[in-house]
Amino acid sequence: MLRSAIQQSLRRGTGSSASQLNSRNFSSSTPHRKVAVLGAAGGIGQSLSLLMKLNPLVSQLSLYDIAGTPGVAADVSHINTRSQVMGYVGEDQLGKALEGCDLVIIPAGVPRKPGMTRDDLFNINAGIVKGLCTAISKYCPNALVNMISNPVNSTVPIASEVFKKSGTYDERRLFGVTTLDVVRAKTFYAGKANVNVAEVNVPVVGGHAGITILPLFSQATPQANILSDEVLTALTKRTQDGGTEVVEAKAGKGSATLSMAYAGALFADACLKGLNGVPDVVECSFVQSNITELPFFASKVRLGKNGVEEVLGLGALSVYEKQGLEALLPELKSSIEKGIKFANQS
């Protein structure tokens, strides 16, 4: 399913099958796109690097980490697809990794262990993200940034403050990657509604932690079967706790990596399609927003040549979803404020 979904997604963008594409037969009219993965030797980073190597919209793939990237880059570079792969290791090489990038994907940082919240990662990951975003503002200030590192509810505001301080902030170019919540909501919904998962769509709004993750099953399509309130509550809770489900199953060996790499690759592909002028590319993402009272919020976003073209509204919510929205606002507000404060005091 992973393979066919990725290939389907790639075909939509190019009209070609991923396996047919390599640097020799690739159409010269497809724009040059340099994509960097920061944290490329990690659990997410390695699989995401593989999936980005399969994406025919990428012409140059820049793999950066503080250790281990030469091996990952050598390995991935043997795959006979379009992009040229370069590995960069250590801070001295970060500038080279970033120069000329159109898109930077950031899965750098520590993952959760059982019993931890995403916010427990703040102390380590906030500094990592701040350092990487400082380098982005210097070496590729016009790149789109896909933030995967947790806690996303705080790391995105940190990035925005770093970019503001350096005078390079463009709110259209900064994205918190919440695609895994959508991927999970689709999977769980399809199972309960007994519909074809390939046809399912479920918007997920709010943020990316616990109750701030708000799937809108009232807007799910196809609405083939009526689901009871009890089932909808269980589906909502499972989507909100999806990350914890994986953390517990991995029992100390990290959090979601494979499904996250898949989700990250889908979102990056959508960003590249937007940059290339493909019309009507809409995905959920945690972005600067004025659809609620909070400065950042995840919702459907239309992607275009400059990143976010339009932040779409929430649409009609059920009573249960309205309650969920009210309940998430205080936690999300405090995570956003924590990120902003960190970026401005350190």
Ligand SMILES: NC(=O)c1ccc[n+]([C@@H]2O[C@H](COP(=O)([O-])OP(=O)(O)OC[C@H]3O[C@@H](n4cnc5c(N)ncnc54)[C@H](O)[C@@H]3O)[C@@H](O)[C@H]2O)c1
């Ligand atoms: N947004 C989401 O939906 C989502 C989903 C899953 C995981 N995550 C988050 O993604 C992050 C990475 O998870 P993982 O499982 O890949 O962890 P991991 O420990 O396997 O990999 C992290 C990588 O980051 C690298 N790294 C550390 N500091 C760095 C720096 N300054 N510059 C570049 N690279 C650096 C490490 O060397 C390592 O290779 C975690 O914060 C995790 O919580 C987010």
Ligand SMILES: O=C(O)C[C@H](O)C(=O)O
């Ligand atoms: O749960 C985590 O810590 C990782 C990630 O945010 C997830 O949703 O899987």
